[in-house]
Amino acid sequence: MAATTETVEQVRAVTEQKYKYGxxxxxxxxxxxxxxxxxxxxFISAKKEEPEWLLEWRLKAFRVWQEMEEPRHWAxxxxxxxxxxxxxxxxxxxxxxxxxxLDEVDPELLKTYEKLGIPLREQEILAGVEGAEGKSPAxxxxxxxxxxxxATTFKAKLEEMGIIFCSISEAVHKCPELVQKYLGSxxxxxxxxxxxxxxxxxxxxxxxxxxxxxRCPMELSTYFRINQANTGQFERTLIIADEGSYxxxxxxxxxxxxxxxxxxxxxxxxxxxxxxQIKYSTVQNWxxxxxxxxxxxxxxVTKRGACRGRNSKISWTQVETGSAITxxxxxxxxxxxxxxxxxxxxxxxxxxxxxxxxxKMIHIGKNTRSTIVSKGISAGRAQQTYxxxxxxxPKAEGARNHTQCxxxxxxxxxxxxxxxxxxxxxRTARVExxxxxxxISEDQLFYCRQRGLSEEDAVSLIVNGFCKEVLKELPMxxxxxxxxxxxxxxxxxxx
Amino acid sequence: xIEIKNLHATVDGKEILKGIDLTINxxxxxxxxxxxxxxxxxxxxxxxxxxGYEITEGSVSFFGKDLLEMEPEERAAAGLFLAFQYPxxxxxxxxxTFLKSxxxxxRKQRGEPELDAMQxxxxxxxxxxxxxxxxxxxxxxxxxxxxxxxxxxxxxxQMAVLQPKFAILDETDSGLDIxxxxxxxxxxxxxxxxxxxxxxxxxxxxxxxxxxxxxxxxLAFGKIQRSGGKELALELEKNxxxxxxxxxxx
Ligand SMILES: Nc1ncnc2c1ncn2[C@@H]1O[C@H](COP(=O)(O)OP(=O)(O)OP(=O)(O)O)[C@@H](O)[C@H]1O
Ligand SMILES: [Mg+2]
Numbered sequence: 001m002a003a004t005t006e007t008v009e010q011v012r013a014v015t016e017q018k019y020k021y022g023x024x025x026x027x028x029x030x031x032x033x034x035x036x037x038x039x040x041x042x043f044i045s046a047k048k049e050e051p052e053w054l055l056e057w058r059l060k061a062f063r064v065w066q067e068m069e070e071p072r073h074w075a076x077x078x079x080x081x082x083x084x085x086x087x088x089x090x091x092x093x094x095x096x097x098x099x100x101x102l103d104e105v106d107p108e109l110l111k112t113y114e115k116l117g118i119p120l121r122e123q124e125i126l127a128g129v130e131g132a133e134g135k136s137p138a139x140x141x142x143x144x145x146x147x148x149x150x151a152t153t154f155k156a157k158l159e160e161m162g163i164i165f166c167s168i169s170e171a172v173h174k175c176p177e178l179v180q181k182y183l184g185s186x187x188x189x190x191x192x193x194x195x196x197x198x199x200x201x202x203x204x205x206x207x208x209x210x211x212x213x214x215r216c217p218m219e220l221s222t223y224f225r226i227n228q229a230n231t232g233q234f235e236r237t238l239i240i241a242d243e244g245s246y247x248x249x250x251x252x253x254x255x256x257x258x259x260x261x262x263x264x265x266x267x268x269x270x271x272x273x274x275x276x277q278i279k280y281s282t283v284q285n286w287x288x289x290x291x292x293x294x295x296x297x298x299x300x301v302t303k304r305g306a307c308r309g310r311n312s313k314i315s316w317t318q319v320e321t322g323s324a325i326t327x328x329x330x331x332x333x334x335x336x337x338x339x340x341x342x343x344x345x346x347x348x349x350x351x352x353x354x355x356x357x358x359x360k361m362i363h364i365g366k367n368t369r370s371t372i373v374s375k376g377i378s379a380g381r382a383q384q385t386y387x388x389x390x391x392x393x394p395k396a397e398g399a400r401n402h403t404q405c406x407x408x409x410x411x412x413x414x415x416x417x418x419x420x421x422x423x424x425x426x427r428t429a430r431v432e433x434x435x436x437x438x439x440i441s442e443d444q445l446f447y448c449r450q451r452g453l454s455e456e457d458a459v460s461l462i463v464n465g466f467c468k469e470v471l472k473e474l475p476m477x478x479x480x481x482x483x484x485x486x487x488x489x490x491x492x493x494x495x
Numbered sequence: 496x497i498e499i500k501n502l503h504a505t506v507d508g509k510e511i512l513k514g515i516d517l518t519i520n521x522x523x524x525x526x527x528x529x530x531x532x533x534x535x536x537x538x539x540x541x542x543x544x545x546x547g548y549e550i551t552e553g554s555v556s557f558f559g560k561d562l563l564e565m566e567p568e569e570r571a572a573a574g575l576f577l578a579f580q581y582p583x584x585x586x587x588x589x590x591x592t593f594l595k596s597x598x599x600x601x602r603k604q605r606g607e608p609e610l611d612a613m614q615x616x617x618x619x620x621x622x623x624x625x626x627x628x629x630x631x632x633x634x635x636x637x638x639x640x641x642x643x644x645x646x647x648x649x650x651x652x653q654m655a656v657l658q659p660k661f662a663i664l665d666e667t668d669s670g671l672d673i674x675x676x677x678x679x680x681x682x683x684x685x686x687x688x689x690x691x692x693x694x695x696x697x698x699x700x701x702x703x704x705x706x707x708x709x710x711x712x713x714l715a716f717g718k719i720q721r722s723g724g725k726e727l728a729l730e731l732e733k734n735x736x737x738x739x740x741x742x743x744x745x
Contacts (some may be wrong), residue, residue: 465587
């Protein structure tokens, strides 16, 4: 019961923040003024009552960012310039300007929820309907938002095992030494334009610490955290797996989110110490824009994992079907001897979507191994690029990489491109790369339709088959929804 | 059941079917024989609704409906099944998944309730056993890495599960060993019923020893040149197609 009360409290806190901060003075304001300067950074840090070191770190990042140039040339993407001054960098969870009921929500979005089988009340929360989280919270949490009550029930158990799972702002106060030690240790504040901007202005995200020898007994998911319904533009996630520990983390949820933020620049850092394992799965399904390419999210994210310890392992599994533009290269730094990095990816682009995605595997330690399986599906006029780097440093004796990149084209107006970079500086290392490009054949479509499947179901079935190697890496409950999602994202791609 | 009248079809401007007339009544089994390239598969594709064929003349009615107006999946739901001469591979899609999706898609189109996993498994296990196929083949991806004979057997399994009203078997006997031929023929015969009809395309009279047809037709140069009873198949086996102006050496 205590767990339920706690969640109710959390829900109330979210809805009440507006009153707590009020609107009188600048610093008390709900929303930071438009624009980006050092004061914006100070404002965010003050709002979060952060320690001095963190503010300093943010400011350093901001100063570096100002000198940086937006990487507009090397990736195969095109989009109008983004005005970084024309945005708010801090907003308390919004209680205004939200749809008053589902009637005001984009019907297309609702259709998708329905197809995914999401209950009505949960739909309201995902669509950001005014007061949806707050409406008699006890019901919202217990009866409807099952996953949340599951999470709170488990929270006590997790704490007992010494696992820390909270928002990163909370972690800054709860376990500052861990945050200070690891924040920016994988993705430094000088890393790249978007990551550096994130360092300066990140507002929230998740924090996970798994103590030595602990195997986290459940999948940890942002979906379980209710405040996630209002993700910031600049999320920051930090996961630390101490020696001999294991954790599986799920990011996002498979229902598409209504979100008015155009630009998303998240950073995810993973640290695996000796014999530790982190499995990180993502299903990204943000608004891709309409069939004419209007609107949609720009997703510029930096995800990197450090296999610091011997025999450690990090696996990235991603299913990317959303966003107008995706720019994303989850990477592994294989520093510990015998450490293993894996990247399993499905990226689907339809209509006018663009994706430039792939991975980097940096082999530093001896006998480090990496596996890359990338499945790209393009339909409509979408453009997709796999961009991967496999780098073997001189000391990486016996390192091995196997890369497999398969592209599937639907129709003849889309494009798929493969850009593998291989840098091998150790003669004992072995690097293998295979790439294929195929089209959904008329024969396959006709065969399925002769057996009674509609053209859309046939495409969905064939594409799911094409992605199978990757989808099977997803945790069970995710896999089923991801399969449906694959079909939904390709609707209207044939015929 | 199915009435084909003066059917003409062209591919890339080349006329392949040059006026086919054929009526099949409920319960009947018709066999079509004919030289390579005479248009047998083309006829089966046209009936199943494959893209790429232009129907320049003629009509096909199926249970009183205009078959040529229907989408391929609608024809399937109406009870038409084609066992492919060259079954298609679908990598990554398990045979069971494929079959279940197909069966439920058809049931859904017909307004029948879909089968759940348990019900489906029971049905498919039964049929698999009858065809002497292993469970292992059910788990494998559709036709991927199947031997020629296994593919044909798999087509028969699909037919047994989908229970069509009108089945076209395009050279389902090619590539089968002697035992498999018997098993497949038994599978086909098990489906024979007063409501169900079949069109069996074959090059070998041997198959017709097992699946005894009511009528045999010779298709050559895009037309049915001669029709008869099952003895016609024996005659063809002996004399070939020379009588129809087909040069055997060619
Ligand atoms: N896309 C195409 N373009 C041109 N010609 C085609 C095309 N498809 C089929 N044909 C021709 O149509 C003719 C009939 O082919 P079909 O496959 O129907 O023959 P068949 O009677 O089934 O032969 P087999 O006994 O060898 O299976 C052949 O001459 C073939 O080359
Ligand atoms: Mg043929």
